[in-house]
Amino acid sequence: MSFPKPERILLPNGLLVYLFEDHELPLLDAAIDFKAGSIFDPPDKAGLADLTAIMMRAGGTGESTPDETDQALEFMAAQVTIFAGDDMLGGSVSAVKDKFPEALRIFASMLRAPRFDPSRLEVERARVQEEIRRRWDDPGEIADLNFPRLVYGAASPWARLSSAESVGRIRRDDLAEFHRRYIHPNNAVMGIAGDFDGKAMKKLLEETFRGWTQAKVTPPPIPKVKDDFQAGVYVVARPFSQSHVEIGHLGAGRFDPDKFAIKILNFILGEGGFTSRLVKEVRSTRGLAYSVRGGVGLGTDRGLFEISCSTKTASTVEAIDLIRRILRQMREEGPTEQEVKEAKEASINSFVFSVDGTVNFMGSFLYYDFYNYPPDFLRTYRDNLARVTREQVLQAARKRLDPDRMVILVVGNATSFDRPLQSLGLGEPRPLTLDQEPAALPAAR
Amino acid sequence: MSFPKPERILLPNGLLVYLFEDHELPLLDAAIDFKAGSIFDPPDKAGLADLTAIMMRAGGTGESTPDETDQALEFMAAQVTIFAGDDMLGGSVSAVKDKFPEALRIFASMLRAPRFDPSRLEVERARVQEEIRRRWDDPGEIADLNFPRLVYGAASPWARLSSAESVGRIRRDDLAEFHRRYIHPNNAVMGIAGDFDGKAMKKLLEETFRGWTQAKVTPPPIPKVKDDFQAGVYVVARPFSQSHVEIGHLGAGRFDPDKFAIKILNFILGEGGFTSRLVKEVRSTRGLAYSVRGGVGLGTDRGLFEISCSTKTASTVEAIDLIRRILRQMREEGPTEQEVKEAKEASINSFVFSVDGTVNFMGSFLYYDFYNYPPDFLRTYRDNLARVTREQVLQAARKRLDPDRMVILVVGNATSFDRPLQSLGLGEPRPLTLDQEPAALPAAR
Structure with a gap:
């Protein structure tokens, strides 16, 4: 094209x-x-x-x-x-x-x-x-x-x-x-x-735009993201009719040298729709989850590695356990050659939809210009994906996934979970207080 | 174009x-x-x-x-x-x-x-x-x-x-x-x-498609929609943090001879975004509602005339009252010449967005073909809007809006409403039982 x-x-x-x-x-x-x-x-x-x-x-x-x-x-x-x-x-x-x-x-x-x-x-x-x-x-x-x-x-x-x-x-x-x-x-x-x-x-x-003049822009300093979060299980216990779980830790930066390997890793792990490991295992095969997806985010400083899952109350802990197993397996064994081949092919084929039409293309173009990506980023995108190897994806998984040090946030009807959260072996779940509970607020005007 | x-x-x-x-x-x-x-x-x-x-x-x-x-x-x-x-x-x-x-x-x-x-x-x-x-x-x-x-x-x-x-x-x-x-x-x-x-x-x-053969299709008879609903106020009392209200009655058919006048009426009343009477009065000027929109729907048999409004609990009844006043006023006095002129202009200008791009155009084209609209419906659409007069919009309002016989469904924290629903003067509100309350269901598998 x-x-x-x-x-x-x-x-x-x-x-x-x-x-x-x-x-x-x-x-x-x-x-x-x-x-x-x-x-x-x-x-x-x-x-x-x-x-x-x-x-x-x-x-x-x-x-x-x-x-x-x-x-x-x-x-x-x-x-x-x-x-x-x-x-x-x-x-x-x-x-x-x-x-x-x-x-x-x-x-x-x-x-x-x-x-x-x-x-x-x-x-x-x-x-x-x-x-x-x-x-x-x-x-x-x-x-x-x-x-x-x-x-x-x-x-x-x-x-x-x-x-x-x-x-x-x-x-x-x-x-x-x-x-x-x-x-x-x-x-x-x-x-x-x-x-x-x-x-x-x-x-x-x-x-x-005549008369709109330049001015010096001095943004406040933004502190670097620190990698000092407290891993463990956090819980918001509420009588919702289903549970929502977020699992992960810090992600990577937008110019990370592994970014194309990370994109392929994400596709295989949890962003590839029907064929991702998370969807195939957690959702399609076992029917545990209503939805499950996620991957390693690339942020201006550090993105988030974040897996989101909404599940039935009665399969909450089983779903968390399964997600952890899938992450550990990916880190230890990496993807198969076949998975990498297919993920590359699918990502390359789907690229055209992200630049489909002039207005859409302009949106992508401005985004990459705004964040100072190389000027040929869009033009070389598919070639860069095509060059990713299984070994690079495995190394990206080892560098970017740390299943032994994750934040696991669980929102749901904790008294009706399939098993106690303690059975995950990650210590006592910490109850999380929500800022600004409606009850604590003055009445609406 | x-x-x-x-x-x-x-x-x-x-x-x-x-x-x-x-x-x-x-x-x-x-x-x-x-x-x-x-x-x-x-x-x-x-x-x-x-x-x-x-x-x-x-x-x-x-x-x-x-x-x-x-x-x-x-x-x-x-x-x-x-x-x-x-x-x-x-x-x-x-x-x-x-x-x-x-x-x-x-x-x-x-x-x-x-x-x-x-x-x-x-x-x-x-x-x-x-x-x-x-x-x-x-x-x-x-x-x-x-x-x-x-x-x-x-x-x-x-x-x-x-x-x-x-x-x-x-x-x-x-x-x-x-x-x-x-x-x-x-x-x-x-x-x-x-x-x-x-x-x-x-x-x-x-x-x-070779080998995919024709077959006689015999759908079951679908009874005609009957105009025999019970007007009045219905309430689902729940401790939600905001209220949701639906107000209306039956709408019109897709081939209603007044359909272009109805489209202009809808634009002026509640589908025109920022400039509709409902948004200007209920939302922008008085700040009562989080969102408010609606109009006379055109259905295969009869659509719904339906105004949807989400409001703060403490302004629920005031919002209902105001919506009723706006409907009564529209039925009695109709729109101004200026409103009709501007609504026609805006509708004609926005038409191009609904057929923007070949795939989008195909979607509209198939829709009208499927429902047996005249083959030149899209081509003549803007001309048909341009021909609508103030008098036709007034007649459409008189024929299609009946503020004295409406269903008013209120979902929200009824004990904290600004006034009792009885103060609307429409009799006792009828509590509505929801089918399939979660409590009444067997546990999820």
Whole structure:
């Protein structure tokens, strides 16, 4: 297959833009990613990046109230999103060709001059707090949100949770300050895909972003992830009708030299869908689990090695035991030649779906550019997978899987498990206290 | 914009296939829809269509065990789905160009000669039963599943719920019989989109489907929907941390002469996102609701008019009251000229997203062909919207909204509502008993 070749332009204010011309449909899509996110939240105001992104989208612009902004976009059927992740604050706008210049202008105003309308702030804040209050209703969400805290430490910027209180402390000035620190043209990469003429687009971009000036961006120092978690069994005992289990430890970095071997390992272990060892053994053959998947994550600092499993209450401990056996076996014997061959073939065949269509390709392209991957990363991806050997996968498993030092977090109806958790031979399970239990909160406004 | 023009072919066995040639990417997608679904389930075996579709996908084929089938597809990175709705049983297969013939062959075997492997059946049955046991864990799902029962009647084929017992009663022979009754080439419409040559594709289709023969299909009679529901307030009192409310009554049919006016009405009322009256009033301005949306549904017989709202416990009754006021006002005064103008513009502008890309267009095309819409339905869609007048929307509102005779289903922590439900002036709320409470079930296997 051939890859779209974007045109790269650098606006005078330092904004880097890639243009992906494609005239198939009368549509345009733009996306932008800023180096900002929840890792920069002040600890007592956890949730700031998230609320800033929500309010950039929903809080109006210099020229328009929130309602006027929403209406203008909706009548054009333009779709705009702005969201904050842990180390990326991203946005996108999508519109039919003849409405795109106006939609882009509104999107640019949200980025450059958000109004942060005070009464909309209270509505959005209340909604975020309500979501926080609901998050302990679901065993999967309890496990998902607490596992990183156990591995990274609860105070780590990579695991910190917002609370109704921390969100309650955020003032409009905090949003403005977060925006002032990070949302600058020289701190972002942008892409535009669709039905446009390159020369006209450059003119439109210059006009739209004229007057948006560079600024020095000084993020706070983020401490390195420490490998000092307490292995063992943690339990959240609740009368849910099924159990959720997370098992693992620290993962690897995005530029780990073994990253292609790790991808093949993950496919064989638990990311390969029906044919992964975990699904075949735990789910299909024994019918123990409702779902089971996971692998070694590659993060900006260190990702998580994390196996997630939801099981019937009455097979919880059996499922944990089986997952541990599968991990030990993978570490000791590694995969078979056949597994490696098939995993490589499947990964290479499925690659095309991740870059399917110009907008989709642009998304992948911007992601790798944002995180400073080599420029030919996408082009050489399949060749790099093809070169992985069984021996490399075995070495990656030995280096990255440590079944004797894992966090095992179990959420479920502990009194009805098939066996006591003590029978795992990993000592007394430690009861985990959830932050912000609904009962401990003041009533909703 | 120009619409893809599919080539229409009719195989000797009665299978109608539309070919959408598109060489942009080295990918192919096929989709097929059969006239079958849960409305044909025997009442004591509710869940049969669903389990049949699951087992056609997961239960192996004449030539291969379930594991062999899954592995073969996964190594090709081919994606296959089969699902049952109420009156449509559909499937799809997606693969890179050079794997497509083999992926299509496996997909065809699933359709023609599913193995319904007995031990896989027990695994899938247990999983379905576990999902059934969990469905009363969530207030939104309780409301979603019970509202249609209140409007259509619990015994209606359009509202019937499966239970752990009804699924437990299904034998392998029942799957085979359901398959034998409905899964025939002359009872389906198929589409193929992507990178192929028309002549070669016809040859491939003839080879792949050779020997799959026509058969007479005699579905059971489905009784007409009756408009005899009991209006009033129904309540499921549970200590959830937020409330969920469904409000409405019967909707319209898919070929209703007012259908374009109804679409504009829905946009203005509660499907238009940020600018709908419900969102503006209930959510944005008063901050009462976490989410609120809905409109008059167009169904094969009669759809549902259904407004869904999730709110804080302490504003539940206020939100219900406000929704009723908004409905009454719409029925009495109708929309403004400006609202109609803007709703038409927005609907016309957003249409392109629903047919964006060849695979997406094929999906819409097959849907309308399956339900026997006029062949030019997609092509004339925007013109038909453009012709709608304010007066037509007002008449549609008067004909289709009846705020004085509605089912109001409330799920939530009734003791903490802002006011008693009696204060709505609609009589005593009727407590609703949920089928299949987990406590009443035998323990999971």
